Amino acid sequence: MLTPLWLTLKIALLATLLAGAAGIALGWWMSQRRFPGKSIADAIVMLPMVLPPTVLGYYLIVVIGRNGVLGQYLERWFGINLMFTWQGAVIAASLVSLPLIYKAARAAFEDVDGRFLHAARTLGAGEFEIFVRVALPLAVRGITAGLMLAFARAMGEFGATLMIAGNLPGKTQTLSIAIYDAVQAGNDAQALWLTLVISVVCVVVLVVSGRMLQAKH
Amino acid sequence: MNRFPRWFGKTTLFAALSLGTVALHAQEVVVSAAASLTNAFQAVGQAFEKTRPGAKVTFNFAASGPLLAQIQQGAPVDVFASADQETMDRAAKANLLAEGTRADFARNTLVLIVPATAATVPQKLADLGGTGFKRISTGTPSSVPVGRYTMASVQEAGLTAALEPKWIYGESVRQVLNYVARNEVDAGFVYRTDALIEKDKTRIALTVPTTTPVSYPIAQIAASKNVALGKEFVAFVRSDTGQQILEGFGFSKP
C-alpha cells in the first residue's frame, strides 16, 4: 500500500538533486552576468513552470521517446529506453522543479553583497572558488528554501510524468498517479488515504521551508 | 414621439421569437461512451442529429471505469455505453441506471497488435514470453475493460507469470493503441475496431480468444434530465441505421 510513497520520495529526491545542481549553477551564472537577451534566457529556464504539463510531457516524448530526437540514439547506442521508467519520471520531475530552484538560487545569489565577491577577487580567488567559498555559503538559506519547494513540486508531478513514465504499479506509479488510478477505479477509500499521505508530507515541507525563508530576513 | 427607428421594433420581435423557438426545440443529450466507441459513436451522433433536427448529442469518451466514476460523482450524463458488462453491472449495483433501459448493442474482438515496423510478429500468444517482447501494453485492469479481457485471456493461456514484468498500462484502449503506433511498446492488446483506426502504423498479429464475449451494453442514467431524447438515442443506436454504422467501423451484432 505504501510502495507509491517510497517511489515518490525516491523520484522526488533524485529530481531535486538533479534540478538542484542545474538550477544552482544557472542561478549563479545568471546572477553574475549581464548580456543582451538575458531576459529571454531567463524566460526559457522558467518555461517548464508555466507550460501545461501535457505540453511538457509531449516535448519530453519528442526528445526522449523511443523515436525521439535523443531517445533513438539512447536506444541505439546504449540500449537505454527512458519511456515507462522511473528514471524518465525523474527527468520529468526535474524539469518542473528546475524553475523553482533557479529562481530561488538566482535571487539568493543576487542578495549576496557584491563587495564580498570583490574582496574575494582581490584576495586571489578565481570565480569557481568565489562561488564555493563565498557565494554559496552566503546564499545557502535561500537556496535551501528553493530546494524544499522544488521537492514538494516534484512529489506532486503528474501530467508530464504520466506521459513519459506511464502508470506501472511498483515501477512508476507515484502517489499522484496512484490517487488518479484509485479515483478512476472508483476506489474512494484508497484515494483518500493516499491523498492524506501526500498532503501531510507537502505541508511539512512547506512549513519548514517557510521558516527558513523567514529566518533569513 | 418615436425615439426608435422603425426597424428596431420588428428586429427585436423577430429575435425574441427565434430565440424562443430555439429554446423550445433545442435539446441536448449527454452520452458517456467507452473510448473504443469514439469514432463509431461520433458518426452515429451525426446521423442521429440529422434525423432529429434541433437535437444535439454531446459525447464524453474515456475508459469505462473513469466514466462510471464520473457518473457516481454526479456528472450530468444521460446515456452510458461501456465496453464490458462488468462496468455496467457496477453501475446497476450502485442504482445509477434507469429501470429497464439496459441493452446490449454491439460486440467487438480482442486483438494483439504490433508496430508496423516490428521485426518479429507473434504467431501465438505464448510468443510474447520471448525476449523480443520487453514491453506489452493493455489497459489498466482495475478501470479499463480491455485490460480485464486481456488479463483473463492471458491467465487462460497460462502466461500470467511470464508476462507479469512486461506490462505497460494505458489509461484507455486508445492510449494502448497510441503506444503501439508510436513504437513505444513491442505489442499491445486492443479491440479490432481500434486496430483498424491505425492501419498504417500497426498490424494485427492475431485475434485473442476471450473468456467472456466482448459485449457492449448501453443504458440510460436514472438521474437523467433528458429522458425522452436519451431514449431516442438508445433506440437509434440499436436501430438498423445505427447498427450499420457500427458495423462499418468493425463492430459486430450484439
Place this chain on the structure above:
Amino acid sequence: MAPILDIHVQTTLESPGRSFALDARFTSTTARTALIGASGSGKSTVLMAIAGLAPRVRGHVRIAGTTLLDTDHAVDLPARARRVGLVFQDYALFPHMTVEQNLAFGLCRLGQRPSEADRVRIDVLSRQFDLETLRGAWPRHLSGGQRQRVALARALAPQPHLLLLDEPLSALDTTLRIRLRAELAEMLERVQVPTLLVTHDPSDVEALAQSVVQLDDGAVRGPGFTAP
C-alpha cells in the same frame, strides 16, 4: 626613479538614465597618497578600476614599475592576479568565517591547507594588528575599530604591492574616528606598502597622506601636490 603610482584609467559607468564618464590620470612619488573629491566624483570607481574590479577600463596602471593594466599593449591582469589589497568602506569581512579564516582567505586557495609559512604569517599579522584574542571571533561580534584592523590585516596578508583604502574611517562615529585615525596612521607607517586612500575628509589627508590627488566629476584637477 619610476613613480610609485602611474595611473590613467578611463571608463564609463552606465546606470538607468545616467552615464558617468571617468578619466583620471595622475602619478605619485610618495608612499601614501590621498585621492579626494566630492561625493559622486568617482573616487571609488578609480579604486575599483585599479584593482581590476571595474569592467571595460582603458588606460594603464603601473605600481612601482609593475604593469597591471596597459590597454595599448594588451595587458590586463584579472583582479585575482593584480596583488592589490582593498579595504572597503564597511570592511566587507566574510560574515560566515571567523577572524582567522578571514585573514587566511588570501593565503591559500580552494582545496589547499595553510602551509607552515601561512600559519606564521597569520601569527605575525595577529600580533601586528592586535588581533590575537579575536582570532576565533565572528565579524558580527566585533567593534568598528576591530573590524577595521581585521580588514587591513586581511588585505595585507598576501603581501600586496599596493594597498587601496576606500573611505576607511567614514563608517565610524566622530570620537572613534579621531582615535582610529591615529591608529591607522601608525599602522600604515609600519607596513611600508604603497597606499592610495580615498577620502572626503581633510583631516584624513592631514594625518594619513603624503600627497594629494583631487578628483572632480570624473577627472583629475591639477597636478598632484605635496601636503606640507
